[in-house]
Amino acid sequence: MSESASTLETASLKAPNLGIGAVERDTGLSKDTLRIWERRYQFPVPARDAYGERVYPLDQVDKLRIIKRLMDQGMRPGKIMHHSLDELRAIKRAHPEAAPTSPELQGLVSLILEHRVDELRSALAQQVLRLGLARFVIDIVAPLNNAVGEAWVGGDLAIFEEHLYTESIKVVLRNAIATVPRHTGSPRILLTTFPKEEHGLGLLMAEAVLALEGAHCVSLGVETPIPDIVRAAASQRADIVALSFSAAYAANGLLDGLAELRAMLPRNVEVWAGGSAMALVRRAPENLRIMRDLDAIRDALMLWRAEGVGT
Amino acid sequence: MSESASTLETASLKAPNLGIGAVERDTGLSKDTLRIWERRYQFPVPARDAYGERVYPLDQVDKLRIIKRLMDQGMRPGKIMHHSLDELRAIKRAHPEAAPTSPELQGLVSLILEHRVDELRSALAQQVLRLGLARFVIDIVAPLNNAVGEAWVGGDLAIFEEHLYTESIKVVLRNAIATVPRHTGSPRILLTTFPKEEHGLGLLMAEAVLALEGAHCVSLGVETPIPDIVRAAASQRADIVALSFSAAYAANGLLDGLAELRAMLPRNVEVWAGGSAMALVRRAPENLRIMRDLDAIRDALMLWRAEGVGT
DNA sequence: TCAAATAATTGACCTAGACAAAATAGGGTA
């Protein structure tokens, strides 16, 4: 409602603050959460416009984004809310999630930082050729994702740079997958994510690994409602339904959703879940397989084949 | 909070209703909107669980989805809310947005309906070869999108079938774009969507048309915050920023967002907006170009080149 | 040292009212 109109048309940069709806969009924190944090932790502290509506300064939005990222790694809001932006970044550096970055990866990261999209893309394509698709995904893309995430929290990477990176990886991966001969083989695997999970990169990485092993992959893209996953599995005669969850996925819905899906699916269809969402580590629900990393996917595939069809 | 746990584990299908959060996800209607509709129009009429929380039966969710779709075409909630599902579908059929479907398209639609993904994909690829990429996008993909939308509202198409279709088109388009030689040419065009606009198909269609004309396209993918679009345009030295808006895009944010973007961008960078969002037809804001269809993109490109660089 | 019980934290949900922006309808004029 607010969030614009404040336009002064003075040609130079402006738009110094955002309404609560815009902040919800840009941070992924619900309006409810934003309001209750303000009450409980005295942060954020938005100004008010002429109509009494919240107006968030940009630096507070930046801080909210970092807090969200730290929470995705398991920290609790009450503990970190009162720190300054710089302190939060220091905390982050003390809790690295990535393995120590190899000089090779560092080279790719600098290409991203310098916005050399074309060079990045050909460097990536070259690595695919050199390592093969599977090793490329496991040894390059996965750690690179972590490194990019780190850089983002560290304040060294803008959102658009992350977008540029993600798009490049997607292009390279899709091209590589397209070269894998179309396999009529088994098992038949349906890939997708739950609603609210819009990150499709993990899906693509899984598809690359699976397709390479000769599985018949059908991707629904992201955000398929659960009843439709069930219908799609039936129509595609899927042996396995594979779900991907990014670190940002709302923890609560995850286990519930998986249980719901499991219950609606025929018993002979397996459910595989993977990704960097925290909720996946805690407990492993019954009757479904959790993949901690991409290598686990290959192992699971071997296992499935060893067990024979229809187990 | 509700939305599961009700699991009876009776093996057969269940999950007959959803909490308000799940409905928000699956319909795209905000919690606020769902609650106020209930107050104003006596629809939806969710049951309440043991804690007094709303529990929506599946058929009401279906009706909400249709209503959302009709509103995306410009109808107003107060007018259509009280009709039954069948009446709504009848209304829909009386307001077709698509041009009369050619038998050729009908063939593709049946492939979708019969879930013959592989055949659909090769039929599409074949059309690309036959017509060329540009005509394929303009004469096949665009009307096919409409036809699929129609079928969905008519109740003939499940969500997962739409996903299957969208993924197929994306795969075919990306492959085709990848074969276009990487052009270092001008103009340099940055493509993306605003936050909350997750439909990337329009973007891909535009990219296909533009790349074919020799423009240098850089896609950021979907949902880039406005300040980051500005930064990306600078870093990529873009001459043009192209935005895509699907019919489902929240009307209000659109014009505001475009004005904001326009104000933050240097004057010599053009802003192009296209897509099927209703808000685009009404008024054409200053200093930016609205594309009503894909042919308009080609015209605009010619015009830009005729005007010469740096106008 | 480990497990069970208790306490604190957290976010999703609730009601109900206010109000600006957008869409429609009314009325007068060229």
Place this chain on the structure above:
DNA sequence: TACCCTATTTTGTCTAGGTCAATTATTTGA
């Protein structure tokens, strides 16, 4: 008839503060 300007709906987003189940942390007891 076409057009513009002004009411009058209509609509969704925002406000406030309250409740509560589920999760996480801490203490206690064996």
